[in-house]
Every structure is written in C-alpha cells, then in structure tokens.
Amino acid sequence: MAALIFITGASSGIGQALAWRYYQAGYTLALVARRTEEIQAWAQSQALDAARYRVYRADVSDIDSIVGAGQACLAELGVPDVVIANAGISVGMDTGVRGDLDVMVRTFSTNNVGLAATFHPFVRAMEQRGSGALVGIGSVAGIRGLPGHGAYCASKAAVINYCESLRGELRSSGVKVVTLCPGYIDTPLTRQNRYGMPFLMQPEAFADRAFDAVAQGATYRVIPWQMGLVAKALRMLPNALFDKVLAGRPRKRRQDEA
Known part of the structure; x- marks a missing residue:
C-alpha cells in the first residue's frame, strides 16, 4: 500500500509544492484547504491519478472543521505516514490599532491552535502504530521579533x-x-x-529540501541553511544593535493597507 500524507494549506505556495513532491515520491495525498476548487484545478492540470489523492475542505482556524477533516481521512484512507501542518497566515499589525488585535487572534487561531488541531486526530493512531511524522511549519521569523510583524513572529515562535x-x-x-x-x-x-x-527560494526547491529533512529524521531544520546562519547571527546581537540594524525597515502590510 502506498504511503499516505496529509497536508493543510495545499491550495497554493509551499503546501502545493509539498503535495507535488510527495506525489512524485509515490505517496497518496490527503489535501486540505478552504479553497478546494483550486486544489482540484491544480490536480487536473498536473494529471494526478484520481485514485491517489483526496481533497478535504476545512478551515484550520475552526477546530471542529479541521479535526473533522482529519477524522474523515482516518476513516477513508487510514493513518497517514506524514502529517504536515502547513496552513498559515501572515498579516502585519500595529498594537495601537484596535482592529489589529483581531488580526492577532486570527493569526494565533490559524498558525497555532490550527496546527495543534491538525495533529490532534492522528496522535493516538500514530502512537498505537508506533510510527509516523508530524511536521510543523515554523519560520525564520519565529527566531527573533521583527517590527510590524508582532502577530506573525510570535505565532511562529510558538510553533517552534x-x-x-x-x-x-x-x-x-x-x-x-x-x-x-x-x-x-x-x-x-x-x-x-x-x-x-x-x-529567496522557489517553493519547489523548498519542497525538495523539506522532503529530504523529513526522510532523514531531522527534528529541526531551517531552509535554506543560509537563513539559519542569518537568524543565529541576529539572535546573538545585543538588543541595542539589533534595534539599530532594523531601524527604518519597512513593515509588513496590515489588513487595511492596499
């Protein structure tokens, strides 16, 4: 029986690239997103074998929604060999703006609670089988806080x-x-x-290295490795110097900015 992978946020970007990389490696795909039409269109454009993928509509920020998708996968396809909690959002915030506190709530609901809820249906089943990999997508941005990125950086530090x-x-x-x-x-x-x-990397290049990291049994990996060195260097900087380095850096776009 082909190995099975469950991936959230599979409608675009990293999630889609990971889906393609694992499909090429012979895996059956359980693909999750809010925009399932985009997954179906992509699957058809790539001529995926209909017997080797299943699409589930879910919003990871809604616990019952994403847990339901996981339970449906267990019932229909069995226990995955790999689960990748990839779905996430990244929006700038200004703590002085009331509406941006709602952005922070949405960010944590998606990037953190959603990640745990993605893993939840599979933990006991994987433990009983004695194998499996739960993969959380963090970010270099979780290693040190960046101005205007409070919600995202904090959420990714929490993922790590x-x-x-x-x-x-x-x-x-x-x-x-x-x-x-x-x-x-x-x-x-x-x-x-x-x-x-x-x-800057292309999603396909990231997916290749991510696939290798999981296959090799890595517990933690920064991709590309060069950004790992940059992040470590920034982590070692004294606060005063770190703040000076980032002074004047453009902030991430907030929800009400074009």
Whole structure:
C-alpha cells in the first residue's frame, strides 16, 4: 500500500509544492484547504491519478472543521505516514490599532491552535502504530521579533516551541515531530512584502529540501541553511544593535493597507 500524507494549506505556495513532491515520491495525498476548487484545478492540470489523492475542505482556524477533516481521512484512507501542518497566515499589525488585535487572534487561531488541531486526530493512531511524522511549519521569523510583524513572529515562535514540547511528549512512541523553518519562499504571501528578501527560494526547491529533512529524521531544520546562519547571527546581537540594524525597515502590510 502506498504511503499516505496529509497536508493543510495545499491550495497554493509551499503546501502545493509539498503535495507535488510527495506525489512524485509515490505517496497518496490527503489535501486540505478552504479553497478546494483550486486544489482540484491544480490536480487536473498536473494529471494526478484520481485514485491517489483526496481533497478535504476545512478551515484550520475552526477546530471542529479541521479535526473533522482529519477524522474523515482516518476513516477513508487510514493513518497517514506524514502529517504536515502547513496552513498559515501572515498579516502585519500595529498594537495601537484596535482592529489589529483581531488580526492577532486570527493569526494565533490559524498558525497555532490550527496546527495543534491538525495533529490532534492522528496522535493516538500514530502512537498505537508506533510510527509516523508530524511536521510543523515554523519560520525564520519565529527566531527573533521583527517590527510590524508582532502577530506573525510570535505565532511562529510558538510553533517552534510547541513542536519541541510535542517532540518530547512523543519521544518514546516512535512518532517523530519535525519543525521546518522556511526563510523567504516565493509565494503569494511573500510577494506582498515591501522589503528585501535574501536567499529567496522557489517553493519547489523548498519542497525538495523539506522532503529530504523529513526522510532523514531531522527534528529541526531551517531552509535554506543560509537563513539559519542569518537568524543565529541576529539572535546573538545585543538588543541595542539589533534595534539599530532594523531601524527604518519597512513593515509588513496590515489588513487595511492596499
């Protein structure tokens, strides 16, 4: 029987690239998104074998919605070998603007609670089987806070720490927990950025390296590795110097900005 992978946020960007990489490796795909029509159109354009993929409509910010999708996958396809909690949002915020507090709530509901809810249906089943990989998509932005990115940076820092906690909980179960931290990837989200993006990668290149990281049993990996060095260097900077380096850097677009 072909290996099975469950991927959220599969309608575009990193999620779609991961789906294609795993399909090429022979996996059956369980693809999740709010915009299922886009997944279907992509699957048809790539001539995917209809017997090797299933599409589930779910909103990861709605716990019952994403848990229901996971339960449907278990009932119809069985226990996945890999689950990738990829769905996420990135919107700038200004704490002085009341509406941006709602942005922060939405960001955490999607990027954090949604990630845990994505894993939830599969944890016990994977433990009983004694194998599987739960993959959380973090970000280099979770390593140090960037001005105007409060919600996103905080949410991705939470992803990194949550996955580390979960990895310890499942250490003796045979279930692996993998944290992948992308740098700048050329997706619809990053194309709206108003600042330079060093070491920008194409989603397909990221997917290749992510596939290898999971296959190799990595627990944590920054992709590309160059951004890992940049992030470590920034982490080591004293606060005063870090603030000076970022002074004047354009902020991420907020929800009410064109």
